Amino acid sequence: MSREILIFDTTLRDGEQSPGCSMDFNEKMEMADMLDSMGVDIIEAGFPAASEGDFKSVESVASRAKNAIVAGLCRAVEGDIRAVADAVKPAKRGRIHTFISTSPLHRKYKLQKTEDEVLDLIKYSVGLSRQLCDDVEWSAEDATRTEDDYLCKSVETAIASGATTVNIPDTVGYSTPEDYYRMIDMLKNRVPNIDKAVISTHCHNDLGLAVANSIAGVRAGAGQIECTVNGIGERAGNASVEEIVMAFKTRSDVYPFTTNIISEKLFPASQLLSSITGVNVQPNKAIVGANAFAHESGIHQDGILKNVMTYEIMTPESVGQSESNLVLGKHSGRNAFRARLKSLGIELADNALNDAFHKFKALADEKKTITDEDLKKLAS
Ligand SMILES: [Zn+2]
Numbered sequence: 001m002s003r004e005i006l007i008f009d010t011t012l013r014d015g016e017q018s019p020g021c022s023m024d025f026n027e028k029m030e031m032a033d034m035l036d037s038m039g040v041d042i043i044e045a046g047f048p049a050a051s052e053g054d055f056k057s058v059e060s061v062a063s064r065a066k067n068a069i070v071a072g073l074c075r076a077v078e079g080d081i082r083a084v085a086d087a088v089k090p091a092k093r094g095r096i097h098t099f100i101s102t103s104p105l106h107r108k109y110k111l112q113k114t115e116d117e118v119l120d121l122i123k124y125s126v127g128l129s130r131q132l133c134d135d136v137e138w139s140a141e142d143a144t145r146t147e148d149d150y151l152c153k154s155v156e157t158a159i160a161s162g163a164t165t166v167n168i169p170d171t172v173g174y175s176t177p178e179d180y181y182r183m184i185d186m187l188k189n190r191v192p193n194i195d196k197a198v199i200s201t202h203c204h205n206d207l208g209l210a211v212a213n214s215i216a217g218v219r220a221g222a223g224q225i226e227c228t229v230n231g232i233g234e235r236a237g238n239a240s241v242e243e244i245v246m247a248f249k250t251r252s253d254v255y256p257f258t259t260n261i262i263s264e265k266l267f268p269a270s271q272l273l274s275s276i277t278g279v280n281v282q283p284n285k286a287i288v289g290a291n292a293f294a295h296e297s298g299i300h301q302d303g304i305l306k307n308v309m310t311y312e313i314m315t316p317e318s319v320g321q322s323e324s325n326l327v328l329g330k331h332s333g334r335n336a337f338r339a340r341l342k343s344l345g346i347e348l349a350d351n352a353l354n355d356a357f358h359k360f361k362a363l364a365d366e367k368k369t370i371t372d373e374d375l376k377k378l379a380s
Pocket of ligand 1: 014171202204233234
């Protein structure tokens, strides 16, 4: 039996905090519509207390979202909490997402508060949020560097105060899959009221482990993953939605989890975000990179032409990329060369083909990639 995992997208909040990725009002609306139509369960639309512009965009996403729950983020401060409650009011389903740091480092230096004072703030902020909204998420900022006992106490307090989702962020991207599994598993086993809330993951990618950590959290019992399109977010970014969705789809044999995401929209969503922000993903980015379904080596190209399964574990169409791309370069072989000519409407007899192929190899030594124009010249 597979378990359905909620996708909480924070492209418009955490993602927007990445350098170079800020979006104006219209761009946010365009992105929000895409997220809503691709099947995201919860859209975190911004931080309403941050600015008037942020308030407005959360409010507008709340009024236009057809399917998704719309969330806004706030500190454990009355003004912040009320701002989110007001901003998400037009939503069919709104969520207040409030957070406070729980780690000793943050308690001492950032908050300058004792353990008990932080527990009181959890009670207060979650309690107030719950009076204003039925759907309340509470986050333990820097959870992965918090003492086990104190984290358990904090989570128990948040749930007792009315939190319906408890988020366990790896704020600084320090966790490993083993650490993160152990932490979620511990909460499952030690917090007495844990069954009354959904456990959520929020992993940063400082060590390139955000997706692996999120999946480890889900295996241990988490029911929601926080992630972003293209993995954008603070510093090295967040877990990337496209990698999570396709890991579950492609390896359902070992990951018995499903999501509501329409995977064919992953590439269009990635393209839309890149065009809005002007920040492209690296060509070798999994799932949505320009080279994710490109093959240059002759051996691979020959295999692909005979049966795509030889070198592809999923189809480009399943993520919304148009088709496998056989890149013609110096590693390419005769079969790919012939296939490309054929697709250009050029069919050569064996001798002429040999001749053209030799010219192609010589040209490929000079140029990195060979264009269709180059090929037409070679064949004529
Ligand atoms: Zn974050």
